[in-house]
Amino acid sequence: MQATVRASPNIALIKYWGKRDEKYNLPAVSSISITLDEIWTETKINFSPNHKRDILTINNVQQDDTRRVSDCIDSICGEHRNFACVSSKCNFPISAGLASSSSAFSALVIAINQAVNKGYELQDLANEAGKASGSAARSMLGGFVELENKKNKIQINQLLQSEDWPLRVVIAITDSQKKAVSSSEGMKLSSKTSPFYNSWVKNQSEDIDEARKAILSQDFLRLSEISEHNCMKMHSVMWTSRPSIVYWNSATIECMHAIRELQKKGEFVFFTIDAGPQIKAVCLPECESKVVNILKEIRGVSSVLQSGLGQEPQIK
């Protein structure tokens, strides 16, 4: 009745922003991501008839609110179950736009399935992870992952394994505080108020097709162009929500300019930004040290994390 699983977050190259179904947390758009390896969440779950309620600790701090985790366990095990003790450790800042919920919930659903021997298939578990956090479904696979929107569910497909195209990711941390507007609140607001929201949803399949082709042909410049464009479109939807949602700070913008300068010099690097102020620079391995050196000198960048592309979650 216990299991430990380590999973890595993923970073979307073609973003998800908006939901088509609140109850099952189904995304309004398909998305494409890369799974990382050097940064991870490790989650241990232990069910026991002796527990009086679910207990959740994150980085050794007991949490008052276990609702999202309890709902996820109920959804897989049913409500007539033993209570669980869930202990999760993360080697990177949480709730700061580094997709910690993607590694947390992909690790959790696999740990639950393993601990109670439910025998769920990968796609079912991806739907369970997605119910808790839309992006978590993509961390169920390694490498390059497409999350496809299907009728009443989602499906995840691996486009390439991490070894097939070993890109590097350099993450510039510009603020590690918890974000002011959660992704779910932000998505709700954008879908109700941004005049750009409908065209964002309508045009997503073109971006998905373009990125898929770029990935399958390992065409870095093609992937770079469509990923930056898609990121800027998502942030335009955020910015034009009412009230406006701006996750960037001045260092975020400085980093974007620095990456554009590197591109002009012929370096193979592009940026992407999620619901937070961190910059994620995706690059070819031979450009990594230049990208790190430039980003770490930018005022407001407190640290720089480096990662390769990783595997699906590992049961310990």
Ligand code: PMV
């Ligand atoms: O999985 P959530 O609910 O934290 O939403 C993630 C949304 C973005 O990170 C902004 C984009 C994405 O596709 O990961």
